[in-house]
Amino acid sequence: MFPASFDYAKANSVADAVSILTSVDDAKLLAGGHSLLPLMKLRLATPSMLVDIGSLSELSYIEDKGDYVAIGALTRHHDIQNSRLLKSEVPILPYVASQVGDPQVRHRGTIGGSISHGDGASDLPAAALALDARLVLVGPTGERVIPATEFFVGFLETVMSPDELLTEVRVSKFSGGWSFQKFNRRAQDWAIVGVAAVNDGNTRVSLVNMGPTPLRASAVEEALMGGASIEAASKKASEGLDPPEDLNASSRYRRHLAEVLTRRALTEALG
Amino acid sequence: MTALQTGSSQRVTGKRLLRREDPELLTGEARFVDDLYQQDALYMALLRSPLAHAKIISIDVSEARKMPGVHEVLSGRDLREEFSAPMPCAWPVTEDMKNPPHYPIASDVVHYVGDAVAVVIASDKVAAVDALAAIDVKYEALPVVTELEEALLDRNLVHPSLGTNSCFVWKLEPDRAGVDQAFASAAHVVTNRYVQQRLIPSALEPRGVLAVPHPYGAEYTLFSSTQIPHILKLMLSTTLGISEAKLRVVAPSVGGGFGSKLNVYAEEVLALALARKLSKPVRWTEERSEGALTTIHGRGQVQEVELAADSNGRITAVRVNILADMGAYLQLLTPGVPLLGAFLYHGQYDVPAYSFTCTGLFTNKTPTDAYRGAGRPEATFAIERSIDSLARKIGIDPAEIRRRNFIPVDKFPYSSVPGLIFDSGNYEPALQAALEKVGYAQLRMEQEKRRTQGSRKHLGIGISSYVEMCGLAPSKVLGSLRYSAGGWESATVRILPTSKVQVTTGTAPHGQGHETSWSMIVADRLGVSLEDVEVLHSDTAVAPFGMDTYGSRSVAVGGSAVYLATEKVLDKARLIAAHKLEVSPEDLEYSDGMFKVKGSAEKSFALSSVALEAFTAHDLPDGIEPNLEASVTWDPPNFTFPFGTHIAVVEVDEETGDTRLVRYVSVDDVGNQINPMIVEGQLEGGIAQGVAQALYEEAAYDEQGNLLDTTFIEYMLPSAVELPSFELASTVTPSPTNPLGVKGVGEAGCIASPPAVINAIVDALSPFGIEHIDMPASPQKVWSAIESSRGDGK
Numbered sequence A: 001m002f003p004a005s006f007d008y009a010k011a012n013s014v015a016d017a018v019s020i021l022t023s024v025d026d027a028k029l030l031a032g033g034h035s036l037l038p039l040m041k042l043r044l045a046t047p048s049m050l051v052d053i054g055s056l057s058e059l060s061y062i063e064d065k066g067d068y069v070a071i072g073a074l075t076r077h078h079d080i081q082n083s084r085l086l087k088s089e090v091p092i093l094p095y096v097a098s099q100v101g102d103p104q105v106r107h108r109g110t111i112g113g114s115i116s117h118g119d120g121a122s123d124l125p126a127a128a129l130a131l132d133a134r135l136v137l138v139g140p141t142g143e144r145v146i147p148a149t150e151f152f153v154g155f156l157e158t159v160m161s162p163d164e165l166l167t168e169v170r171v172s173k174f175s176g177g178w179s180f181q182k183f184n185r186r187a188q189d190w191a192i193v194g195v196a197a198v199n200d201g202n203t204r205v206s207l208v209n210m211g212p213t214p215l216r217a218s219a220v221e222e223a224l225m226g227g228a229s230i231e232a233a234s235k236k237a238s239e240g241l242d243p244p245e246d247l248n249a250s251s252r253y254r255r256h257l258a259e260v261l262t263r264r265a266l267t268e269a270l271g
Numbered sequence B: 001m002t003a004l005q006t007g008s009s010q011r012v013t014g015k016r017l018l019r020r021e022d023p024e025l026l027t028g029e030a031r032f033v034d035d036l037y038q039q040d041a042l043y044m045a046l047l048r049s050p051l052a053h054a055k056i057i058s059i060d061v062s063e064a065r066k067m068p069g070v071h072e073v074l075s076g077r078d079l080r081e082e083f084s085a086p087m088p089c090a091w092p093v094t095e096d097m098k099n100p101p102h103y104p105i106a107s108d109v110v111h112y113v114g115d116a117v118a119v120v121i122a123s124d125k126v127a128a129v130d131a132l133a134a135i136d137v138k139y140e141a142l143p144v145v146t147e148l149e150e151a152l153l154d155r156n157l158v159h160p161s162l163g164t165n166s167c168f169v170w171k172l173e174p175d176r177a178g179v180d181q182a183f184a185s186a187a188h189v190v191t192n193r194y195v196q197q198r199l200i201p202s203a204l205e206p207r208g209v210l211a212v213p214h215p216y217g218a219e220y221t222l223f224s225s226t227q228i229p230h231i232l233k234l235m236l237s238t239t240l241g242i243s244e245a246k247l248r249v250v251a252p253s254v255g256g257g258f259g260s261k262l263n264v265y266a267e268e269v270l271a272l273a274l275a276r277k278l279s280k281p282v283r284w285t286e287e288r289s290e291g292a293l294t295t296i297h298g299r300g301q302v303q304e305v306e307l308a309a310d311s312n313g314r315i316t317a318v319r320v321n322i323l324a325d326m327g328a329y330l331q332l333l334t335p336g337v338p339l340l341g342a343f344l345y346h347g348q349y350d351v352p353a354y355s356f357t358c359t360g361l362f363t364n365k366t367p368t369d370a371y372r373g374a375g376r377p378e379a380t381f382a383i384e385r386s387i388d389s390l391a392r393k394i395g396i397d398p399a400e401i402r403r404r405n406f407i408p409v410d411k412f413p414y415s416s417v418p419g420l421i422f423d424s425g426n427y428e429p430a431l432q433a434a435l436e437k438v439g440y441a442q443l444r445m446e447q448e449k450r451r452t453q454g455s456r457k458h459l460g461i462g463i464s465s466y467v468e469m470c471g472l473a474p475s476k477v478l479g480s481l482r483y484s485a486g487g488w489e490s491a492t493v494r495i496l497p498t499s500k501v502q503v504t505t506g507t508a509p510h511g512q513g514h515e516t517s518w519s520m521i522v523a524d525r526l527g528v529s530l531e532d533v534e535v536l537h538s539d540t541a542v543a544p545f546g547m548d549t550y551g552s553r554s555v556a557v558g559g560s561a562v563y564l565a566t567e568k569v570l571d572k573a574r575l576i577a578a579h580k581l582e583v584s585p586e587d588l589e590y591s592d593g594m595f596k597v598k599g600s601a602e603k604s605f606a607l608s609s610v611a612l613e614a615f616t617a618h619d620l621p622d623g624i625e626p627n628l629e630a631s632v633t634w635d636p637p638n639f640t641f642p643f644g645t646h647i648a649v650v651e652v653d654e655e656t657g658d659t660r661l662v663r664y665v666s667v668d669d670v671g672n673q674i675n676p677m678i679v680e681g682q683l684e685g686g687i688a689q690g691v692a693q694a695l696y697e698e699a700a701y702d703e704q705g706n707l708l709d710t711t712f713i714e715y716m717l718p719s720a721v722e723l724p725s726f727e728l729a730s731t732v733t734p735s736p737t738n739p740l741g742v743k744g745v746g747e748a749g750c751i752a753s754p755p756a757v758i759n760a761i762v763d764a765l766s767p768f769g770i771e772h773i774d775m776p777a778s779p780q781k782v783w784s785a786i787e788s789s790r791g792d793g794k
């Protein structure tokens, strides 16, 4: 498998990356490459140029900002998985990172790439949703901060414009319960269905691979707020959703899994 | 273990020696076809049909020709004259078997997704692949046949000119009336339908080929990632009209095959044809997704299996009717694969009446052929699932019903009703050992406890007692099955002037460690050190005769040939030593590299001195030729019949259908073991492959004949993480078939394991009344079965 030919540029800074993106049509950022390159090899993506931000070390950090933790977009899954700070302040995130792919994927893939890619089947975007993360975007006109809940708009589509860069992910510290339930057949696989739950007084639940984008299970959250039991709330896991079909699961099976996994996640997070 | 004959006081056979092949493999130094440097080589890429059945209306290559780096773009029609004969099928199983002409590249009609329609030759790989997109092919779609039961109806035809989708009907009915009678008078009858899904073999190294023409002499060397350099040479010479004497085939390091490289492939024929046409080296390496479409698939059967039994659960008859998926064309052995299982549907049981019918059917899918186990996993699955279903019906424990039916040990060699002679066997101890090792009674208690406590995680225990036939094969028997070649193997043992030993073998290892095992056999017999023995193979210029490696034949047939050639060279050495010592050969005994005169310890002559004498030839006995070398071509008198019992323990999550293999115990009897570590390695890999069939893998097609899982994201090849550490043990019942007493172990693991796993799942789910789950038992399938058993749609 060979990608179609493309030009390559290495960005020296965030500003440099933005300026290349602004000046070249159909250029794409290259971070860990673990979503983009497979698509290119299958020739499902044929960008004219790759703008490599892989060595922008200024975007690789995990920093304590008081009530939240700031994570640079180029932080690898492996570093998140092993971060002491995150383990104590946002423990769900290292755990979710540890469930992504296999060790090679975790050493290359970045949180910024994972979230920017916006794949409804990916784990970290769902964690970002359950954590009500805020995403820092930098473009030609400057910086904006977008809540994760407003970020994902369609299949592999986000609110970012083609000349914008995700630079930082902000997640609030919390001390309540949490759970991440990932259901798959092989350890290295994407989730057939996944459920993330965070309880910091409010309970937020998000779903993996239950629709075209990463999703919040809002019907479950509302039911809980209305005083429903875990059992009853879980039954609403797929309400209003149209989960995909593939070789591993019909959409009916996905709905069923979402209910079971939501119940298990809530039992763990609220227990 | 009964001792192999040895001329060494420090025997190495039976020891767990590290493999001499491994350092270069593990450090990445081994050279596979794609690693071979070849100056001026051109790269081949193939345009493949996106449709499963279609007429080619037109092919326009003009744009592709203009692309940078492109030398040639040719369609099937352009190449037709290059082929002297269609692609070979060496196993016309019946006289009237239908074999539609199959060329390496289609010219009028494509018959499966992946069928080649045009070829690009370019100066580099990427240029060749890029040019494919510029070829414009117009197709007219034709009706597609994907399912076996649908193919049988002949409503749509894969090859309309044949008038039917049926390739052959093959029967083994020694006593049809006896079978009918047994069913009519049976106390119990169980009838089951099983599906052997298609599998994608997935060797670590994809296929690759490099065809090199030599200037002036019209000679060719073909390097290929193949299991069968010898057979390939013969077949290529007939398909391309190249003198067999002018063709050399080399298989360098080969990264696994599992039967998928036991074939003559379109790309091998094409690369050689193009190398001849263009007078340039031509190379090609398969892409992984391309391989999923064009390397043969394994399995692909629908089986209807009936057992008749008396009131004690003694099986009185087995009746089998299978549909076997050939795919779109016949590859080298396609139609013969079901026959390799045809004799084994009674398994380890002493069954008096037997009938087997197989209908081979064409479909618009990738051709099938031999994949690890070839016919025998299918047979073993059928009998081992059926006997469990019989046990359940009568209410007998699955271990007990097997005991009641085993071929008793005093019946060996056992003449089976289907017509084989099982060389040796002792089934009960292997079952007993497996039950003890797994802790059967405790597991049953644990299972019961979980059930009474209402646990949603169900435990299941599944037994599979298997026997297989391998060591392919007595040439006469192959002939009677209409197979076009023999089953012998050849070996040469050469003791060089410096007394180093060079062995050539006709086997073609691709991961099995023959260099290690063969050198152990020779070092022991000669009483020389292992390091002094070199094993050469897989190059038709070095080892001109051979039948290659497949069918768990190599040690039983090739290893025996090596052993016998060693004996033969020793016989010659003995004559020379006797001459030098002025005694008669019978007065000599041999050990540790020395011929000694019996009863007079001082009088001796070293093998190394014999080697030098044979080389200088200054003083040889009359009639003895110079040099110390002997060749043997050995044709085995029978197959060998490895056996054993495997037990799988699974845990099934009732809510999600998630099914995990938690323990796996196997007790295998493969006769004498040359290197027990290699034996275990073969078993581990085989078991994993069988578990993969049971739980994970399936080449899935849609109704249009599109293969849906062409990458390892979709195709569920499991990794070590999904598998528990297997708990292996063995019993040893030497084979009387060959001088080594060995049986063969390459396929046993994947023959035994699928029914062990499915039996365990069905056992776990028995409280739900579930009788069967088709492979692969994915969580969705398991969940659906549980859900429908509840009958409330929830």
Ligand SMILES: Cc1cc2nc3c(=O)[nH]c(=O)nc-3n(C[C@H](O)[C@H](O)[C@H](O)COP(=O)(O)OP(=O)(O)OC[C@H]3O[C@@H](n4cnc5c(N)ncnc54)[C@H](O)[C@@H]3O)c2cc1C
Pocket (backbone or CB within 6 Å): A028, A029, A030, A031, A032, A033, A034, A035, A036, A037, A038, A073, A074, A099, A100, A101, A102, A105, A108, A109, A110, A111, A112, A113, A114, A115, A116, A117, A121, A122, A123, A124, A160, A164, A165, A166, A167, A188, A189, A190, A191
């Ligand atoms: C075998 C395998 C298994 C995997 N399993 C899982 C799994 O189980 N769960 C899971 O969640 N993921 C899985 N992944 C995906 C993996 O996590 C990817 O690393 C991740 O989705 C993308 O991150 P990346 O840095 O590799 O992004 P890239 O592939 O480099 O980029 C992805 C996309 O995001 C864009 N992009 C990258 N960085 C930025 C940025 N800072 N700002 C704006 N746009 C950007 C790129 O232009 C591109 O369009 C798997 C991948 C593989 C190959």
